[in-house]
Every structure is written in C-alpha cells, then in structure tokens.
Amino acid sequence: MRTARRLRRLASGVMACGWLAGCGGQGEVGPAELFVDTLLGAVASSNAADLWVSSVNGPSSALPGSAFWATVTACNQGVRSARSTVHLLLSVDASISATDLRIGTAETGLLHPNQCATLHVPVLGETAVPEGRWYVGALIDPEDSVEELSESNNARAGLPMAFGVGPDFLLAQVEAPDSLLPSGEFLTEVTVCNTGTVSAPAHIDVFLSPEAAPTEAGLGVGSASTGPLSEGQCEVLRIPSLAAALPEGTYSVTARVDPAHAVSELEEGNNLRLGNRVTVGTRPDFVISGVRGPASLEGTAPLTVTVCNQGTTKGSAQVEAFLSADARLTASDFQVGAASLDALAPGQCAPVNLQGPVGLPPGAYFMAAWVDRSEAVQELVEDNNIRVGTRVTVGSGPDLVVTTVSALRSGESALFLRATATVCNQGTAPSPATALAFALSPSASLSASAPVLVSTEVPALLAGACASVTGSGRAKVAEGTWFIGAWVDRLDTVRELVEANNTRTGPRLGMGSGPDLVLTSVEGPSEAPAHSRLEGRVTVCNEGTLPIRGLTRVALYLSSDTFIRASDRRIGEVAVPVLSPGQCVTVAPPSNGGLPEGRWFLGALVDRGQDEAELIEDNNALTGSPLTVGTPERWVVSSRL
Structure with a gap:
C-alpha cells in the first residue's frame, strides 16, 4: 500500500510540474508526458477508493x-x-x-x-x-x-x-427598487440576523453609494432599529428611505448594522452588506421578463414576449423576436417578428405576441427577444434589453424526449425494480414505434455504457402526444447509490429534429440490502405566537429493502434557511417505530415551549446520529413551509434619517 501511495503522490507532483511549470515542449509528447501517462495508468488500474x-x-x-x-x-x-x-x-x-x-x-x-x-x-x-x-x-x-x-x-x-459570549449581527439581504426618481421615497428591505450567543437590539443604516465605490461612505437614505434579537433570530425590516436630491446615475444600495459600534459583538468585520444596483433618473427602463413559444415550430413562429417597464416614467418601444443557434443573441440572428409596444407605466408589464415565417434549417434553436434594439428610447439602463429563453425545435419531423422517470421496488428481490417513464413527441410530425431503455447510472447523467435494467416498446406518437412506458427487471449493478434513467430511441432508429435530447435521469436509489429512511412531508402552521408550542406532523418512510434494525428518532427544527442541519434549532423530537420496506408512519414530535420570534423554515431530520446503517445516508432531512413566529407588524420599521 505504501508503494502505491508513493506512486500516486509522485504522479501528482509530475502533473503539477507539467501544468504549472511547463516541463515539456508545448504540443510535444516527451518523456515527462509518457511518464505521467504510465503513472496515471497504474493509478487507474489500482482499483482504489477516493x-x-x-x-x-x-x-x-x-x-x-x-x-x-x-x-x-x-x-x-x-x-x-x-x-x-x-x-x-x-x-x-x-x-x-x-x-x-x-x-x-x-x-x-x-x-x-x-x-x-x-x-x-x-x-x-x-x-x-x-x-x-x-x-x-x-x-x-x-x-x-x-x-x-x-x-x-x-x-x-x-x-x-x-x-464567545455576545451577539453577532449579520445582514442576510439588502434590496431596494431597481429605479428611483430623484428625491423620491422608497422602501429598502433589510434582513438582519443575530448569529451570536446573546440577544441584543440592532441598529441599521442604509446608504446609496456610487456604483464605482459601493461602500458605506455614500448618502444616508434611511435607518431603523430592532428590538432585542435572540440568538439565531432574523427579522425583515422595510425601511422608508429618501433619495434626497441625488444626481441621476447608477448607485448601489448598502446597509450597515451597528454602525456606531455601540454593541460589542463576537465578530466586528461582517456588518456591511452590499445590495442591488439602483438607477436614479427620470426615464423608462425596459426589460424582458419572459419569452415563450411552442416546443417545436414549422413554417411560422408564434412567440410571446413579456416586457416590463422598471423605470420611473411612462414609455413605449419596439420589440423584436429572434431564433438563435446559441444562447447569445446578436443582431445577425434570425428575426421572426417585430411589434410596437404600447406605452407602459412605471412598474407595468405586458405580453406582446409576435409571429413570422421561419426560414431556418431543421434543428434546435433558442427563442430570444430584444426591446429597443435601435436605442430609439433613452432609458435609465441600456444594457438590460435582451433575454434568451428556452430551446425550440424547427422543421418537419418528430422529436422524442423523456419528461419523467421513476422506479419502485417490485418486492421480488432487493435488486428487482419496476420503472416508469413518460415519453413525449414534441416535434411537428408523428413518430413511429421505437424502444426505450431503462438504465442505472452512478451519476445524474446517462451514458451509453450505463447498465440496462430493461428495454420496452414505445408506441407511435402523434405530434404533441405523450405515453407512459413501464418495464421491470433485475439491476445488474453493485451495491451502492444509483440514478434511474431512461433513454428513448437509443439505437437512433427514428430520424428526429434533435438527436441529443433523448435521455433523462430520475431519483437516486439505494441498491443492496438495508433500510433507507426518508421524510416525505413536514407539516405545521404558517404562523405561531412567540414562546408557544408548535403542532408539527412528519411522515417517515423506509424506502430500503430491509426493516429498520431498531428504534430511531425524528426531530423538528427551525432554520433560518431552506437547509435543515443538526446544528439548527431543535424544537421537538419523537421516536419512530420499526418500519418494514415500503412502510410509512406519520408522527407528531411534541415541541418544547419558547418558540423564538422571527421568520423561519420548519424542517425535520431523522436518525440524526446515524445510528441506523442505511443504503443512502444523505437523504434524511426535509424542509417544510415557512413559519412566522411572533407579530410581523413589529418588524415593519418606520424610522428615518
């Protein structure tokens, strides 16, 4: 083992020499490169873990x-x-x-x-x-x-x-409107959290700074203070602000918590937060929020472009729709239609329907749109007028895609699966009958070498039609974690508009002998009084192939984000009975009192200590819905500089 390890380290050193110092002549395969190839071959053939x-x-x-x-x-x-x-x-x-x-x-x-x-x-x-x-x-x-x-x-x-012992304030979000009138009033939304170990009140100042120097040394436009924030608590403040006599231009909204250093914190270097870009002026500002169309086109292209005015005055402009071979729109791309946009008030959005002939070779293209391409309208911002949407197929022919993939244990053995996929023809012509292969992949991408579970027939499909296809088979893979995938027309027997979109992978499966605990739902109220108890319900399932070996526990948590971890605030816990494969149970962990005020995400975690050896160990947590604890009205602050 020691010799193999030395060999690998030597290979790493030689590769670093080649990449960083250029040990050989560029473009030549010399002794160093051959030596590296030899070492890498030895490493690959060592059949080792990583x-x-x-x-x-x-x-x-x-x-x-x-x-x-x-x-x-x-x-x-x-x-x-x-x-x-x-x-x-x-x-x-x-x-x-x-x-x-x-x-x-x-x-x-x-x-x-x-x-x-x-x-x-x-x-x-x-x-x-x-x-x-x-x-x-x-x-x-x-x-x-x-x-x-x-x-x-x-x-x-x-x-x-x-x-340590003390509060630690952190600004999680700072957001203001994208455009402002000079001397106009607006609201800045600031989320402040206390990530320390002691409760304390926080004071926040809001600034507008020139975009070239986004620091707190700008114009103060608003301020607010909170009540005591307990450890782990976050509050959302909507701070009335005033852009007093600001010259037209682009600024960054910035907030600083505890600017006077009135509170001794565990960490003093994390109190500043840069927010979004804000443009001050008296002009419209057109942006495209969406480009939609059918999945395939033949002859004509009916597209819908949604245009919004996020400026400060009313305005209208020209809108053009395009089809682009790549995800970057240029003036040389194929235009399929143009239309004049009715005048939009500030904050207003409107759909624009565009249609034109398609004179492009068959294939896949990106739908795109451009508003005010000629720059006939003076806007607050001139570099946000383009949007590229999803791909669309052009031409006469079928186009087969897999839209969903799932699998269930059949019960015949630990490695026997029943897989289901939905196959659709999103082309413009009927597709003949073909085959679909269910396969297992170690990653979320499906390759040609993926072990096939079973092949089954896909019926002929009219343009726009879909079919559900099912197959059962024994997985010929080693124990471990695998993705179930599906590949339609794997042998390319159907001539399609697009040949590169025939695969899809679905969820992970734990293959082998063992239980697999997962949470399928976490339910609770959307609001709760502060310092109260919470009624939560958690559904736990065993999606493995063996019963749970013993009792385990599921806990309720409050998290400031959508990721549930054992380090989050635990508010209740209950035992889970022994579950057989495929069995589920719904439990209600009794919560302790003293729910902290704030806006949280309710979540749960089963088998926190990894006492149960499972087929998959990283699927034991689930996030539920947002939970507001306390009185939200208290968090809408109205003080001002």
Whole structure:
C-alpha cells in the first residue's frame, strides 16, 4: 500500500510540474508526458477508493464549553468501496490539517463508489475551545489508512464560527427598487440576523453609494432599529428611505448594522452588506421578463414576449423576436417578428405576441427577444434589453424526449425494480414505434455504457402526444447509490429534429440490502405566537429493502434557511417505530415551549446520529413551509434619517 501511495503522490507532483511549470515542449509528447501517462495508468488500474469531504456546516457561533452539532458530507468518488473516519477540526485559517484542534469524530460506514454519507457530528460540551473566530473543517481518513486514487482532497473548511459570549449581527439581504426618481421615497428591505450567543437590539443604516465605490461612505437614505434579537433570530425590516436630491446615475444600495459600534459583538468585520444596483433618473427602463413559444415550430413562429417597464416614467418601444443557434443573441440572428409596444407605466408589464415565417434549417434553436434594439428610447439602463429563453425545435419531423422517470421496488428481490417513464413527441410530425431503455447510472447523467435494467416498446406518437412506458427487471449493478434513467430511441432508429435530447435521469436509489429512511412531508402552521408550542406532523418512510434494525428518532427544527442541519434549532423530537420496506408512519414530535420570534423554515431530520446503517445516508432531512413566529407588524420599521 505504501508503494502505491508513493506512486500516486509522485504522479501528482509530475502533473503539477507539467501544468504549472511547463516541463515539456508545448504540443510535444516527451518523456515527462509518457511518464505521467504510465503513472496515471497504474493509478487507474489500482482499483482504489477516493474519499473526499464535499461540505462542512456548523453553527455560526457557540458559547464556550457548550455542546453543538456539525454536519459533514463525506463521499467516495473512487472505484472501490471503503470505510473511514472523519475528524471534525477547528483551524485559525481556512487550511485544514491533522494538526488542527480536533473537536469531534464520526464513522462514515461503508461508502460505495459514487456514494455520499451525511454525518451529523456531535461536539461535547467539555471540549475546551478558546474564545475567538475559528474555521470549522473536516478531514477524512486522517490516519491515511485507506488506499486512495488521490490523497490531496481529504480536507475541507467550512464557514468561520465564533466562540464567545455576545451577539453577532449579520445582514442576510439588502434590496431596494431597481429605479428611483430623484428625491423620491422608497422602501429598502433589510434582513438582519443575530448569529451570536446573546440577544441584543440592532441598529441599521442604509446608504446609496456610487456604483464605482459601493461602500458605506455614500448618502444616508434611511435607518431603523430592532428590538432585542435572540440568538439565531432574523427579522425583515422595510425601511422608508429618501433619495434626497441625488444626481441621476447608477448607485448601489448598502446597509450597515451597528454602525456606531455601540454593541460589542463576537465578530466586528461582517456588518456591511452590499445590495442591488439602483438607477436614479427620470426615464423608462425596459426589460424582458419572459419569452415563450411552442416546443417545436414549422413554417411560422408564434412567440410571446413579456416586457416590463422598471423605470420611473411612462414609455413605449419596439420589440423584436429572434431564433438563435446559441444562447447569445446578436443582431445577425434570425428575426421572426417585430411589434410596437404600447406605452407602459412605471412598474407595468405586458405580453406582446409576435409571429413570422421561419426560414431556418431543421434543428434546435433558442427563442430570444430584444426591446429597443435601435436605442430609439433613452432609458435609465441600456444594457438590460435582451433575454434568451428556452430551446425550440424547427422543421418537419418528430422529436422524442423523456419528461419523467421513476422506479419502485417490485418486492421480488432487493435488486428487482419496476420503472416508469413518460415519453413525449414534441416535434411537428408523428413518430413511429421505437424502444426505450431503462438504465442505472452512478451519476445524474446517462451514458451509453450505463447498465440496462430493461428495454420496452414505445408506441407511435402523434405530434404533441405523450405515453407512459413501464418495464421491470433485475439491476445488474453493485451495491451502492444509483440514478434511474431512461433513454428513448437509443439505437437512433427514428430520424428526429434533435438527436441529443433523448435521455433523462430520475431519483437516486439505494441498491443492496438495508433500510433507507426518508421524510416525505413536514407539516405545521404558517404562523405561531412567540414562546408557544408548535403542532408539527412528519411522515417517515423506509424506502430500503430491509426493516429498520431498531428504534430511531425524528426531530423538528427551525432554520433560518431552506437547509435543515443538526446544528439548527431543535424544537421537538419523537421516536419512530420499526418500519418494514415500503412502510410509512406519520408522527407528531411534541415541541418544547419558547418558540423564538422571527421568520423561519420548519424542517425535520431523522436518525440524526446515524445510528441506523442505511443504503443512502444523505437523504434524511426535509424542509417544510415557512413559519412566522411572533407579530410581523413589529418588524415593519418606520424610522428615518
């Protein structure tokens, strides 16, 4: 093993020499290149695993000596299964190494090729962490005990984490209208969060700064203050602002929380947030919000272009529709129609129907539109008048596509599947009967070498018609995580307008013997009083091939974003009974009291500690609907500079 590892490291060094220093003559295949090819062949033939950490997430802050959770996603992108260990580390910088402070450990379990495991790593309260700002990171295979294709991708750093006693304000979003009248009033929407460990009120100032220098040293246009924000709480402030006598031009809206440094925070360098571009002036500003048309065209092109005026005055312009061979629209592309746009008031949108003959060879093209191409209208912004839409097929002929793919266990064996796909003819002519192959792929793309599950017949389809196709078969793949895919007309027996759109992959499947816990729904109220209890319902299913080996637990969480992690705020937990393959249960985790005010996402996580060895370990969390706790009216702030 040591010899193979030295060989791989030597190959990495030679490749780095070739890429960074140019060891050989450009365009020549010399001894160095041949040596690299030899080494790479030896590495590829070593049939090794390749472990790496794809993500590390922890809380934004923690009290000294407190317990918390971090989430690490560990993957194997090699060609052999392997088990390993992950160390959770704290580093003073973003470079993670084995010498950093270890605060937690987790076992990956057996990782098959192209399989990932989401590990929720507990950090015990007795772990001594000095106060300050640290990077939380992870290192897989810390003892270098697994033979790998690469040894240089085993560490990853997450976001910084603050340890201490105090608040830490962070601006998550700053948004103002795209255009303003000089001296006009407007609302700036600011989302402020306290990512610290102690509650405190926050004060926010809003500025408009020249776009060339987007800092807080601009014109103050509004300010607001919140009540005490508890740790982890976010509030949305709609701050009345006034662009007092600003000259016409382009600005950036910027906000700063605690500008006077009146609050001692855990981190003082994260209080500034740059928002969107704002144009001040007295002119219209046309943008295209959408370009729509049929899936295929023959003879004529009926397109609908939706134009909006996001300027400050009324205006009208010329609208033109095009078909482009690529996703970049130029004046040389094929024009299919033009029309005059009726005058639009500021903030108004209107659809424009365009139609013209199509004189293009058969194939796939992008629908696109251009408003005021001749620049006959003086606008606030002149570089936002183009939009490229989706592709459309042109010509006379069929065009077969797969729109959906799914699969279920048939119950005959762990590797026997029943797959279903929807095949549509989005061309302009009928398609003859052909075949569809269901296949399994280790990735979300389907290649010609993907193992075929079963082939089945697709009936003849009229233009615009669809058919549901089903097939059953035994998967001839190794245990692990696979994507179910479908390929229509794999042998190219049907001459189509487009030949490159005949495949689609569906969901992941855990192939092998074992349970697989997934959450299919998380339900709860959209509003709740502060400091109350919450009634939530979670549906847990076993989509694996064996029963759960023992009791596990599902927990409810409140998250400030749409990603549910073990480090989010846990508000309730309940046991899940033993589930057989295909069985589901709906449970109601009893929530504790004291729901914090703010706007949250309700979510759930099952088997947080990875006590159950599952076919897929990174599908145990689900986000539900948004939840407002408290009184939203309190968050609409009306103070002004």
